[in-house]
Amino acid sequence: MLVNLPGPWSPLLGRLALSEIPYTNPILAPLFVIIVLAGIALVVGITYYGKWGYLWKEWFTTVDHKKLGIMYIILGLIMLFRGFIDGLMMRTQQMLAVGSGHNGMPLMGAIHGYLAPFHFGQIYSAHGLIMILLAATPLLVGIMNIIVPLQIGARDMAYPYLNALGLWITAAAVFLIMISLFVGDFSHNGWFGYAPIFELAYSPGVGVDYWIWTLELVALGTTLGSINFLATVVKMRAPGVTWTRLPVFTWTAVSANIIALTSFPCLQVALALVGADRYLGTHFFTAGFGGNLMLYTNLFWLWGHPEVYFVILPAFGMISEVIPTFSEKPIFGYITMVLASFAIAGVSWIVWLHHFFTMGMGPYVSTEFSVATMLVGIPTGVKVFNWTFTMYRGRLTFSSAMIWSIGALFLLLIGGLTGMMLSIPAINYMVHNSVFVVAHFHMMLLCIVYAVFSAIIFWFPKVFGFKLNEAWGKIMFWLFSAGTFLVFFPMFMLGFMGETRRLDWPFNLQWAPWFDIQEVGIAVYVLSVLAFLWLIYVSIRDRAENRVGADAWGTSRSLEWITDSPVPFYNFAMVPHVNHRDEAAWRREHGFSDKRPEKFAAIHMPNNTPVAIVIGALTFVIGFGLTWRIWWLTVAALVLTVLVMIYRSGKGDPGYIITAEEMEKMDRESRQKMDDGHAPLPKGGGYTGGTVTAYSAEVGDPGSQSTPPGNSRPLS
């Protein structure tokens, strides 16, 4: 052992011991029992219905980008719920604890409220990490996964196996942070960690180690994903999909993934150095022995700020798809929309210092970063104006997807306003580290959540072939919005009242009424969660009535709406030939939305593989072994991972061929399934003749032909 570990260690179990399991904790112990029982019920149920084979074949080993996307989204929603429960516990703690009275709960070991600092610290740290990296990120990656290949007319991602690997490594991170609930403890130091408090001397438990390895795993998964997205958009575009015909959502996916690819390694390095400090006894970020704790803060936010734009940009993309569809107009200012995305991505690299103006770096440096930060406000403002003017002269339908998107706009306005306040050092000194900051970024992150719900409602029919219930989508929207207002308006007010963040004992009784209002807001949020579950239930129950055709909304615009709903596993029976940025709208206007391919060709699809899930499981074991310092386990899992990788590399994947005849048959079946639906297929009418290329003639490499052939028709 290179460092002096506080507490016992054994070669077999590392730091693990029975006492690390909180079986006396009145919250965790029952929760554990419930989860175990639920788990057993699930396993028994699956076995009883004989579904293991189905799950394994269709889901666990799949490389289909849509199924992987669905699993990403399910993972994200589950973690959104877990994060929400953390939020509920924090709000309840502050409401109970506020003021100087004797209001503690001896059973829980708390002298104020019901959570001692030991527990409260873990909860907000897990909340932040989960919400940003294990809820928002998987939700966005999932939606990008499903939609980006469809929007560019590809059959799958460039690297289907890598795609599966990204999912299962992210899932490993989720398992690691979930297991920290019941085995050992989690970090106390916030989602971003502080130097030097995360050093072994000041955080002697395994919490920080859980935090390091969870983050390392998501970072790895996300980096792999970003390589894949970039390769896909660059290489896999169908004929006719020129750069200026990429839908805005795909553009934002590109800009976001450039950020991810370039910034996540920075986080991985920073955390590896923290790991070196804790495991090897180095002094990168210690206060003494030449360490530099400010370096950590810089490295972290050098990733951390680009990361927040990594998550907001795809959300901007979703809004950019939903608003035009329900305004029945193209997006206003396409070119500036794209430029603005890249401006945001570019500037996001040079602003990280605004997260610690209070470090005292002097007025010149502060000013530079202050101005750079405000620069981000310019393209963000442009985007909001463009969305607003997309609605101008439109025909607005306030479907549930649309109102979620409009809700996101308002949150963005508030978040932008408060962001512009925070970016000025003179103001920042007064509200930094206060709940004002917390409220600011929740506006922004909720903007993302709104966009995600909007996107889920919007694209659900494409993936599953039926619409979600509109009424319950709206009820959920209003409940969720009421919750948002009741929780975060008071939070802004508390910021102006000087409440700093992360207080497990808010000492000032004057804050009490606001905490109570927030608690009411939490209750309303609970209702919105129930409304969401009910929404899913009624939608599935009534799915037969809500079947849709290819163009689910009748006013859809981009390429994904020309293929069948639900999208068949091969995406497009024939690779489409794209004539316009808003291909679906263009085909509708020119009256051949229902034009099917005249002839079919054989296609090449990738095989399923169990390798990805196996490597995912092994990375979990590595993370767990490292956290508890069980060296034999870590090394064994590491060696196995490498062996599996070598095996897979040697074997490769030849894929398989679907013949033209089979394609034709499958296409007919898929179409019949859709025609059985009750929603009318948009029928062609106004097609005035002339030559139009609707499907590419050759199979070949779809990306090989990325400029439009001469005979494609411009939109009149």
Added chain:
Amino acid sequence: MLKKAKPGHWRYLALAPLLLLLNGCAKHSAWWIFNPQGVGAKASYDYMMIDVVVMLSIVGITALLIVWFMWKYHKGKNRGSYDGKWEHSNKLEVAFWGIPIAAVAFLSWAVAVHGSFAVNPYNPTVITQHMKPKGDPIDIDVIATDWQWLFIYPQFHNMAVANELVVPAHTPVFFKLTSTAVTTDFFVPQLVGMIDVMPGMRTKDALESSHLGTYQGIAADYCGAGMSWMLFKTHVVSMADFQHWAKGVESSPNTMDYAQFNRFAEPYINVHNKTPVYGHVEKGLFNHLLLEVMNGKKWPLPMFMTENMFHYLKLQAAEHRA
């Protein structure tokens, strides 16, 4: 279960709107950020107002536009004319880039640049510009431990107070700050903004108060389990009262040498809000501490220290630190 442990502050709920109004004018306002009582905090407040007015005018107009368009172009209501091809306008796009550029340019110059110098913690021009030659500034060395504050007054016989700060009104006070173990922030919302306090390093800050009173000081950055209790009241008193108070502290028999400080700096949660005074602390304690920490001195935390706070308080009492 949760209900029972609750003090009856639900009743405040009904008063919430009332409180909002009352607090605006009350002297001991709850709206600390809006009621600055120090020169620096006041400057920050003014900059905030400029920023909010500029930004709110843009954001507000945009919000109104959105609402208006939602109303006017509602499908089927036939209030506005539909143009499904309209997707571009050079004039508008120039305006869309121009408006935020102009706003950012103005804010950069008027608020970012000016503000950064005006309240620069190391040399806040709002304070130093008008420094009266006769009103000698006061120096205070601030040491943050896990989880207490020690304020040393070098000009006053090196006397010190823990967890309580006393300063004379209308007098510039210059702080040097460091920490023993981990990083936190020094913050008195109504008097002075935040500044990081870091182990093995020295930062600076300055405040000048404009009103007598008692203001809450906070450890604003997360620094471990005792943070919530790491509070200090800041008393702004008249110069005469200050002199009088200092006399009293200086004559305290209680002193602190480096060994005693070592003990003082051990992890301690100030649940009982103790504010001991020291007539004299060892000369050069601040610099000595800086060097020690740079050479690797630590005050490690025990495992599971705050898992049960009642247990911790018993330990504290047993060690005669309660």
